[in-house]
Amino acid sequence: MKTIRYAFWGIILVLLVLVGLANSSYVTLRAMPVALGDLFGISPDIDLPLYVVLFIGVGAGLLIGFLWEWLRESRMRAERRVKAREVERLKREVDQLKGAAAGAKDDDDVLALLEKTG
Template sequence: MKTIRYAFWGLVALVLVLVGLANRDIVTLRAMPQAMADLLHISPDIQLPLFVAIFAGVGIGLLIGFLWEWMREHPVRKQARRQGKEAKKLRQELATRSDGTGHSKDDVLALVERS
């Protein structure tokens, strides 16, 4: 199984290197359209290789997706945390009611356990 995993990640690395080599040309990324930049007399642009823009876009998209999913699952994690605390409290209560031999200290519970 590890061999398949290593082969998969090796293939992914090879594809990323090939994409990077095929897209080495310099491109200009602009934060706003040229007409608006001329109107405001600012030109926020940057020049970088195309593969950097591609990989940065994929990385930013992954980060946004992970953040969105983390926020979406917040109620589920909150409920699991609450249920975990409740289970811990019940285990502690059960341990205090038992004398360590498995027999209950409570008379009513001892009668129920005998039957």
């Protein structure tokens, strides 16, 4: 199974390198359109290779998706915590009731032996 996993990640690595080599030309990223930048007198822009822009876009998309999913599931996690606390409380209550029932059955030796083996 490890071999398949390493082969998968190796193929992904080769594909990423190929995408990087095929898109190595530089592009200019602008924070605002040229006309608006000229109007305000500022034009923040940066020159980056195209593959860097692609990888940053994919990474930002994944990060936003993971954050969105984590926020969506917060209600389910809170509900699971409440249920786990309730289960623990009920287990403690059952243990207490078993202890009380065992104390009441100590009068009969045969029943006490049957409870210990069962």
